[in-house]
Amino acid sequence: MNVSEIMSEGPVSVKEGVFVTHARQLMRDHFLRSLVVVDEGNKLIGMLNDQDILRVTSTRSNVTVGGYARASPTVTPDMDVMKSAKLMVQSKQNRVPVVVSTTDHTVVGVLSDVDILRKVEIPGNVPKTIQAIMTKKVETCSPDERVAKIWGRILETDYTGIPVVSKKGEPIGMITRRDIIKSGVVRISVEDERAIRPNDSPKVETVMSTPTYTLSESDSFRSAIEMILHYDIGRVTIVNEKGKVSGIADRQDLLRAIVSGWTE
Numbered sequence: 001m002n003v004s005e006i007m008s009e010g011p012v013s014v015k016e017g018v019f020v021t022h023a024r025q026l027m028r029d030h031f032l033r034s035l036v037v038v039d040e041g042n043k044l045i046g047m048l049n050d051q052d053i054l055r056v057t058s059t060r061s062n063v064t065v066g067g068y069a070r071a072s073p074t075v076t077p078d079m080d081v082m083k084s085a086k087l088m089v090q091s092k093q094n095r096v097p098v099v100v101s102t103t104d105h106t107v108v109g110v111l112s113d114v115d116i117l118r119k120v121e122i123p124g125n126v127p128k129t130i131q132a133i134m135t136k137k138v139e140t141c142s143p144d145e146r147v148a149k150i151w152g153r154i155l156e157t158d159y160t161g162i163p164v165v166s167k168k169g170e171p172i173g174m175i176t177r178r179d180i181i182k183s184g185v186v187r188i189s190v191e192d193e194r195a196i197r198p199n200d201s202p203k204v205e206t207v208m209s210t211p212t213y214t215l216s217e218s219d220s221f222r223s224a225i226e227m228i229l230h231y232d233i234g235r236v237t238i239v240n241e242k243g244k245v246s247g248i249a250d251r252q253d254l255l256r257a258i259v260s261g262w263t264e
Contacts, residue, residue, distance in 0.1 A: 003084050003111055004077035006119045007098050011110035013038050016045045016066030023065050024053050028182055033234070036097045036107055037069040044097050044105040045069045050177040055155055072096050075111055082262055085116050089259050094234075094251060113251045114232075116258075117225050123261030130224045131217035133257040134238045134247035140165045143172065143205035150204060151180050160250060163237045164208050169244040171237045173208035183207040214239050217246060221257065224249045 013036040014023050023035055027050060034049035046069030055068075073087035075096050088096055088111075098109040127133055140163045141150055150162060154177060161176035183202065213227055214237045227236050228251060235250035 001081045001119065002077065003075060003079045003081060003098055004109075006081065006115045007077065007109040007111045008115070009109045011036050011097070011107070013042075013107060014048070014065055015040065016069065017064050020053065020063050020065055020068070023048055024181060027053060027178075031178075033178060034093075034095045035065075036110060037065055038107055042106050044072065044099050044107050047072050047093060047095065047097065049093075049095075050181060051155075051158065051160075053181060054151060054177055074099065074102055074105075076101055077108065081116060081120060082259075084111055085113075085120070085255060086259050086263075088113060088116075089252070089256050092252065113255045114229065117251065117254060118229055120258065122222060122225075122258060126221055126257050126261040128220060129217065130215055130219050130221055130236075130238060130249050131247070133221065133253050134217075134249040135253060136247045138163065138245055138248050140169075140245055141175065141204055142167070143203065143208070145204050146201045147175070147180060147183060147204060147207055148201035150175055151201075154180070160234055161209075161248075163212070163245050163248065164204055165245055171212040171214055171239065171245050173205070173210040173212050174235070174237065175204050175208040176234065179207045179209055209233075212237055215249070216241070221254070225254055228254070 012030050016037055016039055034047050037045040037048050039045055048065050048069050052068050073091050075084045075098050095110055095112045097107050098111055099105045100108055143164055161174050163171050164173040164175055166172050213233055217238055224236055235248050237245055238247035240246040
């Protein structure tokens with residue numbers, strides 16, 4: 001299977017000279033986690049993701065996206081999907097631009113981990129249960145914590161989302177990079193004359209994503225893929241037999257396990 005068979009054509013893109021504030025608005029309007037950055041000739045510059053948006057707008061708004069675009073692996077329409085998936089895992093990117101060829105970097109599409117998870121067959125040697133591939137070191141937060149504080153933790157850890165738990169340690173939601181961008185806290189921080197104080201920002205419970213999507217440690221690898229695709233979410237929370245958070249499985253975890261299965 002080639003990339004051209006599963007990629008999306010005509011991706012939303014931004015020119016390298018536009019302000020980060022415009023890129024942030026595009027992400028909010030189109031519910032995107034990343035944007036393709038191009039020059040005036042539609043040649044690839046790189047990718048700008050929601051982590052970059054949070055990091056840049058935590059300090060200033062009058063900067064252009066070109067200097068913050070991440071280098072992307074070269075993916076072409078005729079490339080085998082297995083090879084492109086390996087490149088995505090190696091670069092830790094959820095979406096990669098597709099260019100005409102290795103010599104012509106005109107952008108013709110975008111390939112996402114969702115495209116791959118939806119279309120590829122799961123290798124027979126992939127672990128049967130989700131516990132084997134989940135990320136076990138999980139940070140959590142409470143619904144009463146302030147969004148500005150969680151914003152800082154997401155920047156420090158490179159997490160895409162943090163489970164929100166009750167006082168009993170049971171999951172009640174998820175706060176993600178997208179939730180923070182959508183909440184307007186980023187906009188307030190960079191466009192007001194004074195930086196937002198942590199206690200002025202809203203509580204996590206007002207912006208977190210609900211319901212919480214959970215699986216048990218013994219649930220199948222396939223069930224995690226099905227849940228992520230069905231609900232269009234980035235990750236699922238894994239709970240132990242006591243109903244407490246024990247891990248997270250995101251799209252990168254799933255794709256990494258599939259790629260590992262191909263290479264064994």
